[in-house]
Amino acid sequence: MGAMIMALVVRYGLVMLFMPFSALDKIFNFEGALKQCGQIFKPKALAAIILLCGLGIEVFCTIGVVTGVADRACALILAGYCAATAVLYKQFWAQGDFWANPDGKGRTLFWDFLKNLSLGAGFLLIVVGTDGQGLAPFLAHPLASSHPYGVHP
Template identity: 55%
Template structure:
């Protein structure tokens, strides 16, 4: 049963990061010019857009790997939660098109906006744990691992 528990713990974490590693990161690499073009919508200049994409790649690959490996996973999940929030605010601006109630682009962006924040909530569960008593442990040592693949005997 121990190997099943470890497999489930890994699979749950994989589901959380699957969007970023490999898919979003790979898309940024394969379609780098298009990714820079999308980033230019927020910063309006090529050099800062390239920097944003490179930072995004580092976050998506590095933080996802930490979460999967269980190394600095709580801090990595905190960073990815912030990343989801920032990307929602920069690129899922449902309020801008002005066609929310008519079912246009604004309504589509709204659901993407909410999905980003829901995903951030999943990462915050890794960061802080599932109960009020586990929140203090993050603040006490934010770089500590949650040791997700350690199985202890039930008492």
């Protein structure tokens, strides 16, 4: 029972940035989120579609990771989402002050960039597992559960 609770706590710790916080922020501050997304994606309709896709990923994939339903596939999508948001929204290299100002925006974005990539790496641990089998179980059955709570059908 303790291992099941620990697995639940760890998995929720991985996703809690997205669900509920980021997902609710997108819902309650849709215009602000749309404005931020619109800085990267134009026209506004494309930004809205991208934003809604992100919201869907944040809701459905986090539920998959926590419940264990298609959790490896959900974790892979979330890892890609973390990498994409790092590259699109944490562009530390574009600020021009990375080397010149230790307190500048470039340094702040650099740490956020690394945090996004690190979170994505945590999701990849769900995809590949820690049992030494690597990608084989995922590739054999991409939508199967990894059975994080020891419950097998």
